[in-house]
Amino acid sequence: MFETYRLGHLGTFSQSGIDKKSKDDEIPVKIVNYMDVYGNKKGVLHGEEFQEVTAPKGKFPYHLLSKGDVLITPSSETSDDIGHSAVVLEDMAQTAYSYHLVRFRPFQATKIIPEFSRFAFQARQVRAHLEKMSKGTTRKILTRKDFTTIPFMLPDLATQRQIADFLDRESARIDLLIEKKQRLVALLGEQRAAAISSAVTVGLDEDAELVTTSSQYLPRVPATWRVWRLKHLAEIRGGLTLGRQILDDVETTLTPYMRVANVQAGWLDLSDVAEIPVTEVEKLRYRLKLGDVLMNEGGDNDKLGRGAVWKSEIETCVHQNHVFAVRPHDTRYSDWISLATNARYARDFFYLHSNQSTNLASISKTNLARFPVAFPPMDEMRATLDALWQRVVKLDQISEKTDASIERLKEYRAALITAAVTGQIDVSTYAKSGTPDRRLDAIQEEMGA
Incomplete structure (x- = not known):
C-alpha cells in the first residue's frame, strides 16, 4: 500500500x-x-x-x-x-x-x-x-x-526493502550493459582516430617506401608525398568579434554564425546555430565559402584546432573570432586538411603550440600557420579518401547504433525505477515473470547492438 x-x-x-x-x-x-x-x-x-x-x-x-x-x-x-x-x-x-x-x-x-x-x-x-x-x-x-x-x-518498510533490493539488482544489470557498450563506443572512437591518423601520415600502402622529413611531427612519410605548412596551402582567416561596438546609424542584419560548439572533430553540429547582428561590410569579410576548413582557435585541449569542412549547409553564415576559417587555395584539398587536423600528431602540435590557462587553451594564427600537412599525389589522395570514408562510415554506423542502444537502456532504467517506486509493478512477481530479461533482449534486438 x-x-x-x-x-x-x-x-x-x-x-x-x-x-x-x-x-x-x-x-x-x-x-x-x-x-x-x-x-x-x-x-x-x-x-x-x-x-x-x-x-x-x-x-x-x-x-x-x-x-x-x-x-x-x-x-x-x-x-x-x-x-x-x-x-x-x-x-x-x-x-x-x-x-x-x-x-x-x-x-x-x-x-x-x-x-x-x-x-x-x-x-x-x-x-x-x-x-x-x-x-x-x-x-x-x-x-x-x-x-x-x-x-x-x-510504501511500508518491508515493501521499501523489497523494491530497493529489486532495483539494486536490475539497475546493476542495466548499468553493466551500458558500461560495456560505452567501452565499445570508446574503442570504435580509437579505431576511427587510428585509421585517420594512419591515412594522413603514411597512407594505406603498407609496403610504401618511407623517407625522412625535417618535420618532428611527420618524421617519415611515403617517398612520393610532400610536407607543406598550412600557410603555403591556404589563407587563414580570423573571425568576427562578439560584443564589438556598432554605430547606431549602421544597418545590420541578423546572421547565423559558427562558434566553437558547432565545430566538432571532422563534422559540424548545426543543431543549435546562434545568430548575430552583422553589417554588410562584415558579412562580405567573414562570410564562409564552400570548402573552408573551420578550426577552433580556443577551448578545452580536446577542442583546440579540430577542424571540419564547410559544405555551405547555410546559405549565408559567418564565423566568430574563436573559429578560424582556413580557405585552401585549392578546395580539392579541403577534406584532407580537415582530416589532418584531427590526426593524433595534430593533437600534439596544437597542444605544444598553444597558450595554456587554467581551464582553456588557445592557438594563434601565426602558430596555426606552421601546422604541417603531408600530401600524396592527387590520384592517391582521392583513393585514400574513398577507402578511408568507407572505413569511417562503417565505424560511425556501429557507434551510432550502440549510442542509440545506450539511450534506450537509460530510458528503460528510468521507467523501471519509476514503475517500482510508485507501485505500478509488483516487484515480488515482476522478476520471476521474466519480463526484465525480455525487455533487455528486445532493446538489444531492436537496436541491432
Missing part, C-alpha cells in the same frame, strides 16, 4: 553555506561538492575521498552528514538537468556538504530506508516536478520551498 506525501511533511531541507575555502580559525572538515552528486552515476555516497576544507564552528555541527541524508543539486543550466541526487548510506565522519547543494533529512518518525530513497528521488514524477518548479534565465534554480512540494509515494 502506497501513500502520497509532500516531501516537506517527511523531512527538512537545509543548505550549509560552507564553501571550498580554508581558514586558520575554523574547523577542518570534508565536504561533498556539487559534482560529487551531479556526476554520481549510482546515486549513493559512502566512503569516498572528499575535498578537505574548513567550516565555521557555528555551522559545522548542523551540517554533518548522517545515514539517510539525501543531497540534491538545486541548480543547472537547463530545467531538465536539475535535481540530481545521491543518498548517504552510512554515517560519514567529519563530512558536510557545500553550499551548492541542498540536503534532505527525514524526520526520525519518517519510516523511509536510505536504499529506497536512492531510487525514489530518481522517479520521473519527482524529476518532472523539479523541472516544472525551476526558475531563472541564464541558470535554472530551485529554492528549498520548491523541494518541500515534491509529491513522494511511500
Whole structure:
C-alpha cells in the first residue's frame, strides 16, 4: 500500500553555506561538492575521498552528514538537468556538504530506508516536478520551498526493502550493459582516430617506401608525398568579434554564425546555430565559402584546432573570432586538411603550440600557420579518401547504433525505477515473470547492438 506525501511533511531541507575555502580559525572538515552528486552515476555516497576544507564552528555541527541524508543539486543550466541526487548510506565522519547543494533529512518518525530513497528521488514524477518548479534565465534554480512540494509515494518498510533490493539488482544489470557498450563506443572512437591518423601520415600502402622529413611531427612519410605548412596551402582567416561596438546609424542584419560548439572533430553540429547582428561590410569579410576548413582557435585541449569542412549547409553564415576559417587555395584539398587536423600528431602540435590557462587553451594564427600537412599525389589522395570514408562510415554506423542502444537502456532504467517506486509493478512477481530479461533482449534486438 502506497501513500502520497509532500516531501516537506517527511523531512527538512537545509543548505550549509560552507564553501571550498580554508581558514586558520575554523574547523577542518570534508565536504561533498556539487559534482560529487551531479556526476554520481549510482546515486549513493559512502566512503569516498572528499575535498578537505574548513567550516565555521557555528555551522559545522548542523551540517554533518548522517545515514539517510539525501543531497540534491538545486541548480543547472537547463530545467531538465536539475535535481540530481545521491543518498548517504552510512554515517560519514567529519563530512558536510557545500553550499551548492541542498540536503534532505527525514524526520526520525519518517519510516523511509536510505536504499529506497536512492531510487525514489530518481522517479520521473519527482524529476518532472523539479523541472516544472525551476526558475531563472541564464541558470535554472530551485529554492528549498520548491523541494518541500515534491509529491513522494511511500510504501511500508518491508515493501521499501523489497523494491530497493529489486532495483539494486536490475539497475546493476542495466548499468553493466551500458558500461560495456560505452567501452565499445570508446574503442570504435580509437579505431576511427587510428585509421585517420594512419591515412594522413603514411597512407594505406603498407609496403610504401618511407623517407625522412625535417618535420618532428611527420618524421617519415611515403617517398612520393610532400610536407607543406598550412600557410603555403591556404589563407587563414580570423573571425568576427562578439560584443564589438556598432554605430547606431549602421544597418545590420541578423546572421547565423559558427562558434566553437558547432565545430566538432571532422563534422559540424548545426543543431543549435546562434545568430548575430552583422553589417554588410562584415558579412562580405567573414562570410564562409564552400570548402573552408573551420578550426577552433580556443577551448578545452580536446577542442583546440579540430577542424571540419564547410559544405555551405547555410546559405549565408559567418564565423566568430574563436573559429578560424582556413580557405585552401585549392578546395580539392579541403577534406584532407580537415582530416589532418584531427590526426593524433595534430593533437600534439596544437597542444605544444598553444597558450595554456587554467581551464582553456588557445592557438594563434601565426602558430596555426606552421601546422604541417603531408600530401600524396592527387590520384592517391582521392583513393585514400574513398577507402578511408568507407572505413569511417562503417565505424560511425556501429557507434551510432550502440549510442542509440545506450539511450534506450537509460530510458528503460528510468521507467523501471519509476514503475517500482510508485507501485505500478509488483516487484515480488515482476522478476520471476521474466519480463526484465525480455525487455533487455528486445532493446538489444531492436537496436541491432
